[in-house]
Amino acid sequence: MPLPNGPEDSERLTKELERYRLVVAELQGKIRDLEEELKTRVTMAEVPAVVVTRPELKATLTRLVNNVAMIVRAERVLLLLYQPDTNELAPLPPALGIPDEVLNSLSVKADSGASGLVFRTGEPIVITDALNDPRCDPEFMARLRVTNGIAVPLTIKRRDEEEQVVEERIIGVMHVFNKRYGEQFNDDDVRLLQHLADQAAAVISNAQLYIRLQEEKEALEETLESIRAGLIVVSADRTIRLMNPAAHRILGVSEGDQVTGLPADQVIQNPDLRQVFEDTFRERSPVTREIALEEGKRIYRTETSMMLDENGKLQNVVAIVYDITEIRQLERMKTAFVSTVSHELRTPLTSIKGFISTLLEDTEGMYDEETRHEFYQIIDQECDRLTRLINDLLNVSRIESGRALEMYITDVNLYEIAQTVCQAQQAYTDRHQVINDIPPDFPIIEADADKVTQILDNLVGNAIKYSPDGGEVRVAAQDEGATVLITVSDQGLGVAPEYRERIFERFQMIEDETRKAIKGTGIGLYLVRHLARAHGGDVWLDWSEEGRGSRFAVRLPKKQAGGGE
Known part of the structure; x- marks a missing residue:
């Protein structure tokens, strides 16, 4: 660049330098903008x-x-x-x-x-x-x-x-x-x-x-995994879309096996359950049916619903399968209970009716005073039998409805109650020796006398009932200090291990060949447990051996909180 020769050249050079400075500043600004844009893109990357x-x-x-x-x-x-x-x-x-x-x-x-x-x-x-x-x-x-x-x-x-x-x-x-x-x-x-x-x-x-x-998916999966009912979804092409863990267990499929996408016929082996899906697809309407699974051991209720697309085309059938075995068993037990109770009521009523009719028809004094007295004793015993059964039913009804049992707490002499129960039960059998081993000087306790009587009456009655070949039935008691332990033992059939807790549930009776002829309501031990717990105590099977007998134990406190009524 030539050197300036005068003021005009100097002014021109100054303007040129200013223009260069503006260009450089603009380029620097663009560079900064590009750097910031680069930072932004890196940030978002x-x-x-x-x-x-x-x-x-x-x-x-x-x-x-x-x-x-x-x-x-x-x-x-x-x-x-x-x-x-x-x-x-x-x-x-x-x-x-x-x-x-x-x-x-x-x-x-x-x-x-x-x-x-x-x-x-x-x-x-x-x-x-x-x-x-x-x-x-x-x-x-x-x-x-x-x-x-x-x-x-x-x-x-x-x-x-x-x-x-x-x-x-x-x-x-x-x-x-x-x-x-x-x-x-x-x-x-x-x-x-x-x-x-x-x-x-x-x-x-x-x-x-x-x-x-x-989170919604996880919540749904947790729900599906936690519900006890089986959930099975089958698509229109008859492949498995979804099965929850309960359905795996019901169908006998390992939970680790991946069944989604497999043909339904390959996964669902039971023909009745397959038919439920086929009927729903064919009829395009929900189906409700009871089917037997697990080789007929369990009864399941199956209900289906349909999943349609926006055009109304059937896409999937959803089936809920839930176990109703216990419900059906309970219904059968209730039916048997009603039949047994009817029999239990009819038997003493028939006896009472027979003896009263006999006495009324004796207008000529054919029966002497001793015979009449015997008839009256039998009528009295049968009335007591009826009263005990009705009281049991009333107490069970109160328990089932959630109402508290009415307790009338007094001083109770266990020896006297056991003596009364043993004598009453002995009158019904000549094959058993019903023995009261509670000493006359056994400590007095605070309890509801009628309900303690019901406890012993049910336990002694069961001991006789489940000792069909006879033998001894003994009632004993121990003083434990703050509590007393009452035991009722027999020399009867005994209780198998798998039944030892179930027998305390309502309507539960052991069903095997040796007990087919033994009738009962199935509420005795259920009621005994509630009566004992109403006192702050409990009952349990203390010992049992099949073919040798059983011993039931009841523990009751000596003193009741709140005193007597």
Whole structure:
């Protein structure tokens, strides 16, 4: 370049240098813009496309707020999400530069302050003087120690095939506060932040959707795994779509076996259950049917429903299979119970009716006084038998309806009660020796005399009933200090191990060849347990050996809480 020769050349050179400086400044600005754009793209590249768990979302947002702070050189970053049920903008952790105790107590009304303004209008704002800006909530800004900042909307944008925005929905607000080194935020910061906010909104929205669906899926799976009923879904092409663990157990399929996609005929071996599905597909209507599974040992009720598509086409059949074996057994036991009770009532009534008719017909004094007295004793015993049975039924009814048993606590002499029970039961048998081993001076206890009588009467009656070949039936008692232990033993059939707890359930009777001819209501031991527990005691099978006999034990407290009535 030639040297300037005069003032004109110097002025021309100065203008040329100024132009070069402007060009350099513009290039430097473009370089900075490209660097910021690169940072933005790197930041978003670190954000995963799909976030499916809450920990993943938190980790992603942590990286996001840190990178946002770095790009716009902000000291604090805060995300607020709209809560429609409260009409508030609530903080979405994590935040940068804001203590957790402050963050957890923040709540911003969606119609107030700078946050509310941005949320309502969808327009970003720059705050240069937070404490004096009329758009800001001074208390909010003071709590966060804000001097300046930017607020931009978190906007979800739905685009068409040509990438044109066809729908926008604002889900919250992103804040950055306090630019470092005492600087102010500018329009470039707003542009970068809006771009980052749009990306963050998409990540948050998608993550919330995935997380909600995942949690709903897990909740459904937990429900399916926990229910005792079997759930089977068969598609229109007759393949298994779904089977819960209960269905695996019912069908005898290992829970580890993958059955989804297999032909239904291959998985469902029972022809009756297969027919339930076929009938539903053919008739296009729900089917309810009872079927026997597990080689006929269990009875299941099967109910089907249909899953249709939007055109009404049948896609899947859903079957609920639940075990009703116990229900059917209970129904049979109730039927047997009614039949037995009818027999138990009829037997003493027939006896009473017979003896009374005999006495009424004796107009000529054919029977002497001793014979008449014997008849009267039999009538009295049969009336007592009826009374005991009716009392048992009334107490069971009270227990079943959830009402407390009425207790009349008095001083009770166990020796006298046992003596009365043993004598009454002895009158019904000549093949047994019913022996009262309780000493006459046994300690007096506080109890309901009638209910203690019922306890002993049922235990002694059972001992006689289940000793068909006769033998001794003994009633004994031990003083344990604060409690007494009463035992009733026999030399009868004994109780197999598998029945030793079940016999205390209502309507439960042991059904085997040796007991077929033995009739009973199945409520005796059930009632004994409730009567003993009403006293604060209990009953259990203390010893039993098949073919040699059993010993039942009842423990009762000597003193009753609350005294007598």
